[in-house]
């Protein structure tokens with residue numbers, strides 16, 4: 001999606017900048033079609049506004065900024081992107097996930113939702129294996145659902161044996177993996193006779209009153 005927008009803007013002769021974070025291949029955004037575009041890899045320390053302004057001064061023009069993997073940006077960097085809109089009059093298009101594997105908003109996404117002029121959901125097609133709309137991007141470690149751990153797992157983790165994968169799930173199936181933790185207990189009900197006699201007692205007292 002980020003690449004598609006970038007392509008559309010470029011073909012309209014607009015000049016811009018493509019930003020990404022934590023892509024597998026450093027500083028490149030790869031689409032499934034195998035198209036790669038030079039992109040600037042944003043690290044948490046980078047001031048996105050200063051970067052955009054520098055590019056604008058160098059080229060004499062900056063029409064847009066496309067930010068991929070925007071969920072990984074810091075809240076400050078999202079603020080800086082809003083300054084690119086307000087101070088440099090460039091359009092900023094940010095693409096990213098809404099929630100992490102625990103089902104919580106990414107900090108960057110949270111700030112984006114708070115301050116963006118417009119937002120639109122692109123994952124309407126995402127489905128759980130049961131057919132329900134998927135709203136969670138669950139993390140599986142060795143095939144098991146996990147609900148804790150670092151929000152970002154990059155390349156070489158300590159546990160090289162662990163195989164980390166992700167699966168789109170509906171809320172019900174996301175929470176199903178938690179059942180051993182949240183054990184439900186049945187409430188102990190009185191036996192049928194006790195229940196009946198209590199019920200008839202209640203009915204009698206109702207009639208007497």
Ligand SMILES: [Zn+2]
Nearest residue numbers: 128130170173
């Ligand atoms: Zn499901």
